[in-house]
Amino acid sequence: MASKIKQNAFYAQSGGVTAVINASACGLIETARQHKKHIGKVYAGRNGIIGALTEDLIDTSKESKKDIAALKHTPAGAFGSCRYKLKSFEENQAEYERLIEVFKAHDIGYFFYNGGGDSMDTANKVSQISQKLGFPITCIGIPKTVDNDLPITDNCPGFGSVAKYVAVSIREAGFDVASMAESSTKVFVMEVMGRHAGWIAAAGGLAAENEGEAPHIILFPEIAFNKEKFLKKVNQCVKKYGYCAIVVSEGVAYKDGTFLADAGSVDNFGHKQLGGVAPVVAKMVKDALGYKYHWAVADYLQRAARHIASETDVEQAYAMGKAAVEYAIAGKNAVMPTIVRKNTKTYKWSIGEANLSDVANVEKMMPRKYISSNGMHITQACSDYLLPLIKGESYPPYKNGLPQYVVLKNEPVKKILKKKFVI
């Protein structure tokens, strides 16, 4: 397909943000600015797709070259993200019609959607429906998720940095607990994200390079929790190494599907207790074995930790944004650039592509061969897969001891449509 006539582009960030989603934005905007023959302005949706529906667009051409470059080292979503999934065309035709109306009004011929599986589904639907409604739009997905659960792509931008954070953090906490164990804390539990897929928890395993190093136990959402087996292992570790460091995925559940975080925890008002699987696991150990414990819940700190981002991750996130523009200009449609691992001894990657229809709504779980036979650690194969993804440090610039992250001007594009749209 030949390249299209010059039109504006729409870019939106979707779902939970990451340490490097702005690096994808940076790659996209910088590349679009190099292709002014094809792409006019890049409009960003304020708060993701909500900005498109409400015609609340941000004119990124108003941002300086320097500020756009700074996106590469700035965590979170510079234009705002949202948790808002478009319904099916049948269920809410009005939403899709509104999108096309807004795109038409602002001469938007390119739709770039930076998100996870749900977002790829949305991008795919917009592509189909734009054709149907007579205003064809080039739709390109840009992968993003800390959970690393997108199919086809070897890994997913956002994951490498959270993986690095988790591996570094449990190594450091492990050193701490080892120092204290003789007379104080013997068990440390660190809770990490990943409600369905255990990739983030697995990354913690990278810290254990030698026998006896933290973490000693990893609890995956893919493995049904066995209390007896777990407690036995904790006790063995304390006896053998003096302490036990545990990484637990927020999504760990019993065989019947009950999340540990939810199990039997209703407060004295009858309210369900505040999440947190780490305190539940820690207390379980205390009650059964009597060991003094500490626990941590990293929550947003892990996915926002740009200060300890993986260089590989930053580069790949940037490359995905760049490739998205190049694919669009080349006339590709309804695709998502992917990361392809080359079959070489040292880690090398290139950029591939996947059809959005193949990516949409598919969750990639940890393969069983990546989890050790006892279900509580990672295998060498897993380590071989994960290690390159956390490689390299990509430090942000600092001033007065603090990282310098950019806040964009985010100037609105003048509204054209008379009709308001209520979300």
Add this chain to the structure above:
Amino acid sequence: MASKIKQNAFYAQSGGVTAVINASACGLIETARQHKKHIGKVYAGRNGIIGALTEDLIDTSKESKKDIAALKHTPAGAFGSCRYKLKSFEENQAEYERLIEVFKAHDIGYFFYNGGGDSMDTANKVSQISQKLGFPITCIGIPKTVDNDLPITDNCPGFGSVAKYVAVSIREAGFDVASMAESSTKVFVMEVMGRHAGWIAAAGGLAAENEGEAPHIILFPEIAFNKEKFLKKVNQCVKKYGYCAIVVSEGVAYKDGTFLADAGSVDNFGHKQLGGVAPVVAKMVKDALGYKYHWAVADYLQRAARHIASETDVEQAYAMGKAAVEYAIAGKNAVMPTIVRKNTKTYKWSIGEANLSDVANVEKMMPRKYISSNGMHITQACSDYLLPLIKGESYPPYKNGLPQYVVLKNEPVKKILKKKFVI
């Protein structure tokens, strides 16, 4: 006093460890090695003072120059620390007599104790009692505490790094929440250490350089918690900035002294609920205002985070270890080196000294003038005090994406005494 004859030295790490206590150990051992005329071997207590009582000494002369140098970038306590406070001489004379017995047996004439207020008290007592028992020992304290609550010294090694971690983390999480607030999380609560003194919580305030930046609210242990006022402020922030980021000290309490973390939280088995003030505060906001929340408890991650250590802190920690040896050789006794802030426009510091008797068991709280008038943020004076302490990045070396922290050989010194000592 003239310099003493050559004797061995004893060094021990005490209490909760920090990201830079090993930097003090590094300064001490490297400096001692340069003064072989005065100091023979440096023996470290395995697991702190417990190692002295049980005659479990580590011969640091068996460690390579390279490994000792690596202590400067390794978090936690390389020789093991302990939570063990010696009783008074009257209460447990046997402990002190045992210490002197062990020191005599191993020709130890220098006692270096690296810890907080309790440890300075112990070092002071050992000094007094060693004279009394006819085996005078030079006792030097080396300041260490993440809580920054030692008196006389302008600040305390260990604090600057946890302060930097907290400021960086709440800045990053603030960016995250700001991105999500339109359709998802509006309130974020981060719990930090500091049961009595709010210095660590205060450090979070450094992240808010401009109007509206995270954190919007800081809850200090020094200020009685006022629920109504707090909730009003949360609501104001959400209305004005779209979101509210909160740093809460673990030690926040109501006017009557009840810790928030303990208040009204008994589970349905009648057990007191697992600590964590962050979830309590988050749920309070949800119940009153209905906002979606996230919370994090950094726990050990904050004090072990050598990857984001303050350069100032690392240098000061090293300098304290070095000064301790120099003071000892110069014949000083029962003192602790301190950090003295010079009255200059740009931050400069030098090394001073304090008598252990003046440091022992005194807690330095946040002065009221460092807390804003509404009790929920820091003042410019506080920021001026804190900023230099987080300045500079002192990154550890990395290999395969992970920080390379040293694990010492920790070879034991042959026991001489026949009698065992039971702790």
